[in-house]
């Protein structure tokens with residue numbers, strides 16, 4: 164079982180996760196987080212569970228998690244103060260996860276555009292960012308799911324070939340609170356970095372930068388060379404000598 168005390172012991176943030184709502188079981192931490200959006204004192208709060216029973220993924224997919232093995236959590240941000248960064252929240256979140264895992268357990272993970280955390284070319288985590296306007300101000304819920312101590316038998320058959328966990332990769336068990344706290348410590352630092360720096364860091368950690376990729380967007384499939392991220396946060400893909408920009412899509416490596 165996750166311990167809020169152990170999370171606090173490793174946190175060195177000023178405002179992030181200074182309020183923690185721990186739920187032994189819930190349908191989705193993102194859904195839970197939206198219940199608090201009228202309460203401005205919840206800025207930076209963390210909602211976390213040991214067992215997410217109906218997790219939401221991107222593109223209307225489900226996110227499955229095995230009880231007590233993973234990290235499934237959401238951060239509430241009243242994003243007015245960071246509105247210039249809204250479009251790069253997925254990038255900023257991805258780098259915080261990669262850096263947090265590296266500094267806590269010395270495993271190098273990588274990023275796949277737009278929102279995947281990768282380990283030996285398999286998916287070990289994902290990010291679901293949901294935003295709404297409340298009285299004309301953006302409110303954002305950043306949902307993160309990370310496979311930490313799962314074994315292959317804990318994954319549903321449908322994802323067994325494409326998913327991995329830190330434990331499957333290293334054959335070790337990890338302290339989830341320590342990894343979480345390091346990710347949150349990194350996240351708060353990233354919030355104050357310039358967009359240029361975040362983009363450069365993201366590209367450095369991307370596992371397919373300057374490589375050939377297959378790309379699906381709006382029911383079309385393209386083959387091209389991934390050429391990093393523009394200032395607007397859009398992916399740049401070179402297709403037949405022309406650079407095309409995409410705000411969303413799905414990359415196959």
Ligand code: BTN
Nearest residue numbers: 191193218219220221289306308
């Ligand atoms: C994806 O790769 O499709 C994104 C997965 C995001 C899953 C996390 S788990 C915590 C939070 N609550 C949810 O219901 N989803 C996100």
